[in-house]
Amino acid sequence: MSDPIRERERAFEAKYEHDEALRFRVLTRRNKLFGLWIAGETGLSGPDADAYAHDLIEYDLVHAGAAAPDLIAKAQSDLSRKGIEMSRHRLELRLAKLLHEAEAQVNAELVGKPVH
Template sequence: MTTFESRKDAYEGKFAHDEELRFKATARRNKLLGLWAAEKLGYSGEQAETYAKDVVRSDFEEPGDEDVFRKVRKDFDDNNVQQTDHQIRRTMEELMATAVDQIRKED
């Protein structure tokens, strides 16, 4: 194997690992976001867990984070939960950092 092929294989391996980490972190972030939102909505126990799963599933509707944001925004609006768009998006960013840290500690 040439040096070029070795470097190419290493790059492809790193890319695959990074994509797997991104996928896991996004799913974990969405669950954490769902649990955060569930608390704001007054849910607890099984109801909170079910809601968190619904938030995770909402991410499969389209690429990016907007589908998740829209679900939480709509649920807050429907239930008169006072959170600004900025607060929701900031929480999404903070929870992404938390999710990445948790996953890296598991590896």
């Protein structure tokens, strides 16, 4: 006979694991979109833009995890080195907008629908 308490515990653990994996995918996608946007602002395109986005993803994984302030500080510093001044507020707004876009993209991928 199965133990309902253990089954419930396993179900909660599985849900937590699924939710964390989904959260990771969404944040990684957000950071990629943010990196591509910053790259565009600095005049990068193609493989150079992709490389910058990848670097931003890695930076966030190593230095901040989900802490957007460190990611924003890096982006602001990168923009400043290119002679582009952009307010922290504008970067925060863009990051928030891209979080919603990333959520929509990941959710659409999970249900197999293209995002426009």
